[in-house]
Amino acid sequence: MMERATAVVLLLVFLCHCMGATIERDASSLEEKAREYLVYRNAQEKQLAQDSNLASWNYESNLTDSNREAMMKEQEKAAEKSRELWREFVAEKWPEKWRSLQDPDLRRQFNFVSKQGASALTPEKLTEYEGIVTDMTTTYGTAKVHHCVELDGEEVCELSLDPELSQLLEREKDYDTLTKLWVAWRNATGKVVRQQYLRYVELTNEVAKLNDFEDGGEMWRETYESEDFAADVAALWEDLRPLYLQLHAYARRKLREQYGEDKISKKGPIPAHLTGNMWAQSWTGIESLLTPYPNKPSIDVTDAMKKQGYTPLKMFQLSNDFFKGLNLTEMSPSFWENTIMERPKNTELVCHASAWDMASHRDFRIKMCTDVNMGDLITIHHEMGHIEYYEQYRHQPLLYQTGANPGFHEAVGDSLALSVMTPKHLKKVGLLHKVDNDAHADINFLMKIALSKVVFLPFGYLIDMYRWDIFSGKITSDNLNCEWWNKRFEFQGIKPPVKRSEEDFDAGAKYHVVASVPYIRYFVSYVVQFQFHKAMCEKSKQYARGNHKQALHNCDNDQSADAGNALASMLKMGASKPWPEALEKFTGNKTINVDVLRE
Known part of the structure; x- marks a missing residue:
């Protein structure tokens, strides 16, 4: 009886050993296949990036119809290749297999390729999506403001953002002239693309849902690998807010001394066009006004x-x-x-x-x-x-x-x-x-640093707060521009120099908004x-x-x-x-x- 029991135990040990060896071989085989796939996938992605990036460079550095057509064709080719790679990924059952990989580096790389991205859209919708972003970016890149001024010894009447408008906003001190330039830039950019942007939001959310995200905001936040990234950055802002408020109060007083109490109140927001910057994201353009000890030598070189x-x-x-x-x-x-x-x-x-x-x-x-x-x-x-x-x-x-x-x-x-x-x-x-x-x-x-770094913080925070709310549906087409200014007031303490309406889209006067670049x-x-x-x-x-x-x-x-x-x-x-x-x-x-x- 004892001999029979011993034999059974030995048999079980042998079977377990064999099963363990089989599992190890299977796992090893899966890891090898995973490595082979990633070598292939990296090579394919590299070729896609080379062709696509070159076409985009050619267009953005020379905005011609022929360069645009070439870029769009390259984007279509890249999209079709991305769909092909995704079909291969699914056919080889990697969506089910990659999470069981033992090597954490392999799992990390597979996690990066486990979403299809924008190519999940139908070819027609992807072409529309990429065309909208290209159109909005082109509108921004070619926008001009008609205003005659002497710059570097020459009279210029059709002003681009860089360098003409940027220079002018820093040197001009007339309240009404600054208002005119501020409004004209927004009329030439954001107002033009408002309807396109609303369609862009719809398509971005469709991309997000096809990739198992709730909306475009969640899709954008995913890259930070945080369980609650929105809460993380909100906590950072709350820690920084008191410092910004002190700087804001100081700048408001100095601007009130410059422009008068009829233009700037003692406790209200600062008019956005008086900050020396098209978006009031930096106040270095009015550094000479805000320098605490103006008799010291300037450190602007x-x-x-x-x-x-x-x-x-x-x-x-x-x-x-x-x-x-x-x-x-x-x-x-x-x-x-x-x-x-x-x-x-x-x-x-x-x-x-x-x-x-x-x-x-x-x-x-x-x-x-x-x-x-x-x-x-x-x-x-x-x-x-x-x-x-x-x-x-x-x-x-x-x-x-x-x-x-x-x-x-x-x-x-x-x-x-x-x-x-x-x-x-x-x-x-x-x-x-x-x-x-x-x-x-x-x-x-230190003030010079603050006018660049501290001043930027609420602006850097609110742009994506605003867009996340658009993607989630909290902000709609009915209050698109109103909510933009609500956030500018809440976080920056800034107001527009003139009344704005829902015919305007002032967020679209910023490059990153129309170019679909996350800003956080x-x-x-x-x-x-x-x-x-x-x-x-x-x-x-x-x-x-x-x-x-x-x-x-x-x-x-x-x-x-x-x-x-x-x-x-x-x-x-x-x-x-x-x-x-x-x-x-x-x-x-x-x-x-x-x-x-x-x-």
Whole structure:
């Protein structure tokens, strides 16, 4: 009896061992097939990106009918190929199999390809969807305002946003003239595309539902890999709101002194057209009015740049030198060959500054209508930060060739620009002759940072709050423009200079709205860039908490290979790990918080 029992036990052990071995072989076989599929999928996606990106570049840098037609054809080809890839994905039963993969890296890549995206639409609707976005972007890129003014010694009457209107909003002080320009830009952009935008919302929501999201807002938020991203950013804003309110009250008083109490009340909102910026997202255009100690030397180096004969090329070269000094990758020969630095004569293009990854070896480019001023010098560092990210993660599989989250991508160049804009760095590169090291000079510099960074925060937050509410149906066509201004009032304390109506669509006067670019990335960036900056300053030994001489706002990481290497180690990860892991690797902290910004 004992022998029989022993035999049964041995048989069971043998069967379990065999079954376990079979399961292991099956799992191993599945993992191998998964790796093979991802090699294939990455290659297919890379070819799609190359063809599509080149066609988009050609059109956005030269807005002709032939380039538009070529781009639309390429988009149709890409959509059909995406549908083919999705059919293969489903036919091979990957939607059911990938979650059982043991390798977390394989699961992560499969998660990235487990949604079909916009190609889930019918071919007819996808063509309509892409055509609407192209039309709205073209309207924005070609918009002109008729107003005769002398700029750079010449009379100009048909004004583009960049550089003419942007320059004019900063230098013009007449209330009524500013009102005219502000209204005219919105008439030429948002008002024109209002009906198209409503249809775009319908199609975006259809894409979302076809990909198992409630609406377009949930689809956009998914990339942040958070259980409740809306609550996360709301908490960040609440922490920052008191700081903004103090700055708002100060600016309102200064503007009231300039324009009078009949134009600006003691406790009400600020008229949006008086802030030196088309969208009131930055107040650096009225810095001369808001500087606390105006008798101190200005730290705006625009005049010095012009006196020293700076050109857009020289500005790009200066930025490249800064990256090289950090032991980061300098711009490639193809970058200098293909980048558009100035608006070409007699050519319509989308002038909004942008960085491009052409998905072809090291073909990275910037498209920008550069004006010789300090603001554009900072923008160049921002855009070159995108290029640096592309360079660092280009060894990753294509599915990982993006930022740890979209806000990280925006933060890289801006965190470096926090060094570039310091008075001691500007002196080092010969754009400032003297740096005052006293409390008044420090306060002026901190105000300059606040007018750019703190002022932006509510704007960066509300644009997607607004669009999420449109996608969810909380905002409808009946109150589309009214709710835009309700949010501008609630978060920014801003009002329009004239009465607006539901015939207008003032949100559509902003590029990212009509180009279907999610905007909350910039809010995230404007917080996390200070965490990046602090981490680099600690590596360069330029920062010591409590030591005024090594305060964070005075830190210049120029020529610090240690700081650059620390940044590069995070950038190389791309999207291969969740963003909290990337942030911890660089800063030692897994969470985005406002403490460093307030410091």
